[in-house]
Amino acid sequence: MNERNGKEVSDKKGVRVRFAPSPTGYLHIGGARTAIYNWLFARKHQGTFILRIEDTDLDRSTDESIQGIIDGLAWLGLDWDEGPYFQSKNAEAHREAAQRLLETGHAYKCFCTKEELDQKREEARKAKKPYQYDRTCRDLSPEEVAAREAQGLPYVIRFKVPDGEGSVSFRDAVYGNMEKRFKDIEDFVIVRSSGAPLYLLCNAVDDIKDRITHVIRGQDGLANTPRQILIYKALGAELPVFAHMPLTLDLQKRKISKRTHGEVVAVQFYRERGFLPWALVNFLVLLGWHTSDDREIFSRDELIEAFSLDGISRANSIFNYRPGDQKFFTDPKALSINAHYLRTMPIEELAAHVREDFTGQGLWDPSFDADKREWFLRTLDLIRSRYHTIRDFAELGRAYFFEEFPYEPKALKKNILKHPDLKTWLPELADRFDGVESWNLETTEEVVRAFAGEIGVKAGIIINGIRTAVTGQAVGPGLFDVLVAIGKKRVVDRLKRVPDLYVS
Numbered sequence: 001m002n003e004r005n006g007k008e009v010s011d012k013k014g015v016r017v018r019f020a021p022s023p024t025g026y027l028h029i030g031g032a033r034t035a036i037y038n039w040l041f042a043r044k045h046q047g048t049f050i051l052r053i054e055d056t057d058l059d060r061s062t063d064e065s066i067q068g069i070i071d072g073l074a075w076l077g078l079d080w081d082e083g084p085y086f087q088s089k090n091a092e093a094h095r096e097a098a099q100r101l102l103e104t105g106h107a108y109k110c111f112c113t114k115e116e117l118d119q120k121r122e123e124a125r126k127a128k129k130p131y132q133y134d135r136t137c138r139d140l141s142p143e144e145v146a147a148r149e150a151q152g153l154p155y156v157i158r159f160k161v162p163d164g165e166g167s168v169s170f171r172d173a174v175y176g177n178m179e180k181r182f183k184d185i186e187d188f189v190i191v192r193s194s195g196a197p198l199y200l201l202c203n204a205v206d207d208i209k210d211r212i213t214h215v216i217r218g219q220d221g222l223a224n225t226p227r228q229i230l231i232y233k234a235l236g237a238e239l240p241v242f243a244h245m246p247l248t249l250d251l252q253k254r255k256i257s258k259r260t261h262g263e264v265v266a267v268q269f270y271r272e273r274g275f276l277p278w279a280l281v282n283f284l285v286l287l288g289w290h291t292s293d294d295r296e297i298f299s300r301d302e303l304i305e306a307f308s309l310d311g312i313s314r315a316n317s318i319f320n321y322r323p324g325d326q327k328f329f330t331d332p333k334a335l336s337i338n339a340h341y342l343r344t345m346p347i348e349e350l351a352a353h354v355r356e357d358f359t360g361q362g363l364w365d366p367s368f369d370a371d372k373r374e375w376f377l378r379t380l381d382l383i384r385s386r387y388h389t390i391r392d393f394a395e396l397g398r399a400y401f402f403e404e405f406p407y408e409p410k411a412l413k414k415n416i417l418k419h420p421d422l423k424t425w426l427p428e429l430a431d432r433f434d435g436v437e438s439w440n441l442e443t444t445e446e447v448v449r450a451f452a453g454e455i456g457v458k459a460g461i462i463i464n465g466i467r468t469a470v471t472g473q474a475v476g477p478g479l480f481d482v483l484v485a486i487g488k489k490r491v492v493d494r495l496k497r498v499p500d501l502y503v504s
């Protein structure tokens with residue numbers, strides 16, 4: 001048994017992967033995608049998915065961010081098997097590793113001052129040569145080191161990159177064979193002069209401690225990999241498989257980031273805007289991974305079955321984010337996948353989501369639970385095929401559920417204001433509707449057609465007018481279905497109020 005944050009880590013063999021976010025902001029879609037790939041890989045291989053919070057940079061890490069990451073993962077349904085572990089709690093192991101590297105001759109104390117290093121860097125710049133630490137302290141004798149320490153001189157600990165013509169080579173599961181020559185790797189710092197171990201060391205030490213078998217992370221980690229491999233080897237640890245994922249870019253080919261794109265890349269944003277968690281997972285997984293038949297819709301089990309590292313592409317993926325577009329506020333593919341799930345999910349499940357959203361907005365009417373239950377489900381079913389998000393039920397579908405609803409200006413203009421006669425026709429029609437005993441598809445249609453025939457106008461004008469008067473919109477399901485769903489009393493009231501719509 002292995003101890004981790006005081007908890008036991010099972011020795012079960014098999015795949016062990018981790019999602020290792022730095023808690024310096026909200027969970028964004030790039031981070032979520034990394035988590036998803038790791039989670040899928042673990043589930044596919046009946047392995048272990050670990051959540052590790054990389055909070056070594058305590059100044060930039062916040063509790064709020066940690067909570068946001070945990071909530072976001074939980075909302076997405078990405079359950080982890082171990083953790084959250086906190087990198088900061090593993091400081092002892094990081095120090096021990098640095099000590100061991102010193103003792104085994106894989107690292108050394110460097111007493112060069114910042115001023116000296118700055119000057120050398122400046123000289124290299126002037127000579128137009130690439131700068132690399134010149135290894136001044138690499139071969140200090142133990143006596144020299146002891147003497148400097150005795151003087152109380154500050155030092156950093158640097159990793160001793162092997163000499164000679166060799167290289168670090170490895171096979172990335174996505175990018176293939178990679179190689180970096182030793183001479184292109186500087187003797188990098190692993191412990192600051194304050195005694196604080198650097199991220200690169202912590203990350204590798206934690207992966208060793210957590211017995212990570214596959215490091216699946218963003219392409220930006222690729223630059224760290226050769227140095228991490230050197231650390232692994234120097235510590236005598238077995239190497240994991242590395243799999244780096246392509247970047248996600250926007251249409252202008254900029255890397256998607258919190259800083260450039262703001263909230264539209266936060267998982268929380270999608271939650272608030274009415275995304276279903278699984279729909280978001282399904283969309284995100286396709287940003288950089290595909291099956292040979294380019295399938296786009298996967299249930300949880302299907303995705304676990306289909307997922308493999310082979311399907312991750314090297315080409316950067318495009319997140320077609322559209323700032324300023326009200327309707328398509330994010331990638332149209334994300335919306336269409338969400339719409340797919342809204343249309344096809346069990347109606348009871350959809351009802352639970354809509355209920356939660358209505359409740360969150362203080363709109364929930366408890367009578368939908370008891371006496372109006374059947375009607376509520378039927379109405380959701382009637383309107384869901386046009387909607388893209390859960391939010392649309394309260395926004396575009398408000399007229400179906402509540403007394404107060406907005407009239408879309410364009411619809412009002414086209415279907416009501418353009419025909420001044422509707423001011424008298426629709427209230428008259430309301431009286432006819434009032435007299436209908438049995439309110440159903442046939443009876444409502446009969447009344448409308450007979451009325452249009454009597455006054456000698458095209459039924460379309462009346463139908464469009466009614467639609468806008470009772471729903472506030474120009475499009476929707478078949479009008480008679482709409483009338484039945486909204487109910488006789490509300491339809492009658494709304495038609496009677498039509499003259500008010502002409503008063504601006």
Ligand code: GLU
Pocket residue numbers: 020021022054203216217218221
């Ligand atoms: N904490 C790193 C990040 O958030 C993770 C790097 C890794 O997965 O190795 O980018």
